[in-house]
Amino acid sequence: MIWEPLKLSLLVVAMATLIIATVGLALGVLLAKGRFRGQEVLAAFFTLPLVLPPTVTGYYLIVLLGRHGLLGEPIYNITGWTIAFTWQAAVIAATVLALPLMVLSARAAIEGVNPQYEIASYTLGKRPLETFFRITLPLARRGILAGVVLSFTRALGEFGATFMLAGNIPGRTQTMPLAIYEAVISGEDKRAQVLALVLTGISVAAVYLTSKLTKGALRY
């Protein structure tokens, strides 16, 4: 009875985490290493979903991607398909809501690498790109991995924006948090309990993993 939402949540979170890990890392690098106009505006923009109520972010996602949305309408006119109320919409919602955690962690991790190591690499004849992959990235990897795990847990718990954009359709868009909500309001206490415990278990395991990654034995 919990398989449908569990399976869906894992699919949605796996997809979201994959996107977040790559896009979030790229944005973190850009914000840590870039020197360009509007840099902090861009940083603030990607941090916004962290401070906005999820329903507000969800509302903006509808305005953007809904069937009559800024992007959603032309997509619908061309393909006859709309993302609203699909499992892909749940992926988008989870991605947008959890991305800030990855961007912030990755940026802080990369900025935290002592620039002396990069300069040393340059004096040894290595170009910035090779230096980034051989020095900066390995030295920042703990913070980057912590960011991945944190965004994973945030994506797993996503409720508000998912409800707005993807709805609450059992078997299609009803992820674990939505299934818990539904079980509670329809009085299925046993189901709510099991779902809540499973979700807690996954989150606790993830947080434990994060603390191991960030405070683990320093061996490099």
Added chain:
Amino acid sequence: MQVDIRKRLDSDKSLNFDLDVTFSAAAGITILFGPSGSGKTTTLRAIAGIITPDEGRIRIGEQSYFDSAAGIDLSIQERRVGYVFQDYALFPHLTAEQNVMYGSKARTDALKGEEGRAMLALFKIEHVRHRYPQNMSGGEQQRIALARALASDPAIVLLDEPLSAVDFETRSGLLDEIAAAQGRVGIPFIYVTHNTAEAVRLGTQAVVLDRGKVRTTGPPSEVFVTNS
């Protein structure tokens, strides 16, 4: 090599004067001597290309590294400087051997391995080959830093107070090794220190800096006898 550079440093809070440094260094070890904050490290960083002077020239042999009049400013990578940083800046996630061979230009892994073993043997650090920097003594880290700088086939070696983090007993041996390394490779070394004993023991010539200007140049034995 010739250095003739000027740089305004008013943005740098630690140095409240302008750098205006002119000196030439022949083969051997040139000591850049002066109190803390006299512009020694800034001069080294300008030679390495880490900072850019406002104007002037830097030449090593026939190669022009920097020439504001001719619009020449080689990148750090193109300058081929072996830089031994004050805190060594050994890569903490690489072993001693990986650190030493990081800048090696050996083509194949086999050649690299051979070169690495030879380098470690030369500096008597084979026993720490697979260790990470945080598991080494200050003297071992210092040797790794020097070996790493030399393994990148540099045209010049810059050492920024390389013994400041090493205990007193280890210093003497390391000074001999630095002198021996210079003798082997034959390229100019520039050695920053504010320790007269190190300067006299190691230097073929000394350049004394004070508040960003060159005060004296000459053989260390003369420069430091008249100073003290």
